[in-house]
Amino acid sequence: MPEIPDLEAIRGFLNQHLPGVRVERAEFLIPVVFRVARDEFVRTLEGNVFGETERRGKFLIFSLESGHRLVINAMLTGRFQYLRLKEKRRARTCLVLGLANGWELRYADERLMGKVYLVPADQLSQVPQFSEMGPDALEVSREEFAQRIRSFRGQVKNVLVNHRFVAGVGNAYADEILFAARLHPYRKRTTLSDDDIERLHQAMGKVFAWATPMVAEQMREELNYEERRDFLKIHRKGGEPCPVCGTRISEITAGQRITNFCRNCQPG
Numbered sequence: 001m002p003e004i005p006d007l008e009a010i011r012g013f014l015n016q017h018l019p020g021v022r023v024e025r026a027e028f029l030i031p032v033v034f035r036v037a038r039d040e041f042v043r044t045l046e047g048n049v050f051g052e053t054e055r056r057g058k059f060l061i062f063s064l065e066s067g068h069r070l071v072i073n074a075m076l077t078g079r080f081q082y083l084r085l086k087e088k089r090r091a092r093t094c095l096v097l098g099l100a101n102g103w104e105l106r107y108a109d110e111r112l113m114g115k116v117y118l119v120p121a122d123q124l125s126q127v128p129q130f131s132e133m134g135p136d137a138l139e140v141s142r143e144e145f146a147q148r149i150r151s152f153r154g155q156v157k158n159v160l161v162n163h164r165f166v167a168g169v170g171n172a173y174a175d176e177i178l179f180a181a182r183l184h185p186y187r188k189r190t191t192l193s194d195d196d197i198e199r200l201h202q203a204m205g206k207v208f209a210w211a212t213p214m215v216a217e218q219m220r221e222e223l224n225y226e227e228r229r230d231f232l233k234i235h236r237k238g239g240e241p242c243p244v245c246g247t248r249i250s251e252i253t254a255g256q257r258i259t260n261f262c263r264n265c266q267p268g
């Protein structure tokens, strides 16, 4: 699942390449991901010119000269690509925008769970989840974080990935943040001290600031991004030694979500 470091790196890449570029051709290929009719999509995109790309939580928001916003929530398996026309398309390519500079912006989605919206700029709040999202995890201040977390109960990992609390944290980086904050993922939020909460907020900023350039490193000339997370310290490292203390990293799978933590560094 693309999370803040992935989306920030993609946004940075696109802002070097897209602003001022005209869309010549809009291909609406797999209708199930679109929350806009084909005719309206093609008519609005063709001839339009890209402005800056922004991010809010897990949404990428492409601004267009006409005042519209193309909004994409990539969910679990959505992938953005910026490639030359001749590059082979990957399976389940949902959307292709042929650009006047000879490149293509593509969106592919193996499980087709992502969603593509096209709305006027002043109607972003119509996009589902948009108005209910908490502040972005990169922007929330220590005070607001501490204030907001009081309204959420349950296990701290579940709170952290809840977009109503803060937007943009997913399963993988939640494990990294909790490891950096030395908090057990299943600790009840109500048992956290003020110190714990402050450490959690700090860890969130540090982990994202560390991971984003690592991800961006993989995007130079083109954007053809396969989620690479081997540099993470704890997530998906079950059974390996903890990088801090050497204890075997624990792994618990619940539903489809894997949680990894170090029971020594993150005592219950």
Ligand SMILES: [Zn+2]
Pocket (backbone or CB within 6 Å): 242, 243, 244, 245, 246, 247, 262, 263, 264, 265, 266
């Ligand atoms: Zn450890």
